[in-house]
Amino acid sequence: MFGPLIRFLGATDDDDDGVRRKQQQIQALGAYLGRVQLATASRRRVVESVRQVAEVVVWSDRRSPALLDAVLAAALPQSLLRLLTDARITPDHPIAAAVTVQVLQTLGIVLDGATSTRFIDALLGTNDFVNRLITAPVDLRSDEVLAYYAALLKALALRLTPANIHLFIRQEPQAFPLFAAAAALFDHEDSMVRVAVRAVTLS
Secondary structure, three states: OOHHHHHHHHOOOOOHHHHHHHHHHHHHHHHHHOOOOHHHOOHHHHHHHHHHHHHHHHHHHHHOOOHHHHHHHOOHHHHHHHHHHHHHHOOOOOOHHHHHHHHHHHHHHHHHHOOOHHHHHHHHHHHHHHHHHHOOOOOOOOHHHHHHHHHHHHHHHHOOOOOOHHHHOEEOOEEOHHHHHHHHOOOOOOHHHHHHHHHHHHO
């Protein structure tokens, strides 16, 4: 689902100036996304900033893997997770749906596109990120949101390994949110959703 976008985002210059620009971009995104409030924010700026997170992660993964640490240090994934929650709190706000879709798409691109296992495991394991993401209160009544959410579940399942399965298990109370989320959509009327969630249950 995200392949063409990943190839496009990774195909940019890799000179020293490019690395510096990306580092500055990561810092700027961290500062903005860490404080933005959807109730008063510009739809265009929020959506574009979220989109740029996918860009900097894929670029860094391909061109300068050391910058992936800067992505984590800037708490960009946590900021995206906060935006999902904020969008659900204000579902009738004009930008809520657009932000939700862009966050889900961006995280799907990151999971599909990043080749650094160390980065992915650090991402998923930070503050129970993976399970907080799976259980984030997104509005699945929207067909577009549902499609990206199902694709995200599939992308997460493809990252599941014997070495990192502990990141997907909640101890208190004990639960496996990825499987529970997929099971809840197992007999959904949309065939694409069913295909995605069945891939999760078979992983």
